[in-house]
Amino acid sequence: MAVEIKCSVTECEYNQNVKCDAPMIQVERNHTSAASNSEETKCETFKPRG
Numbered sequence: 001m002a003v004e005i006k007c008s009v010t011e012c013e014y015n016q017n018v019k020c021d022a023p024m025i026q027v028e029r030n031h032t033s034a035a036s037n038s039e040e041t042k043c044e045t046f047k048p049r050g
């Protein structure tokens with residue numbers, strides 16, 4: 001069963017009704033070698049609309 005991903009980044013091409021509609025996403029560390037909170041992670045799949 002596919003998980004649902006809520007995402008408020010509505011300017012992303014993959015965003016549909018405040019959810020992610022991509023078949024899969026990749027999340028990476030954000031400029032750190034060891035993340036210690038969510039702000040140190042990022043969605044690498046983000047693509048600007050349009």
Ligand code: SF4
Pocket residue numbers: 005007008009012013014015016019020021022025043044045046047
């Ligand atoms: S690809 Fe990432 S930023 Fe874009 S809608 Fe999905 S979770 Fe949000």
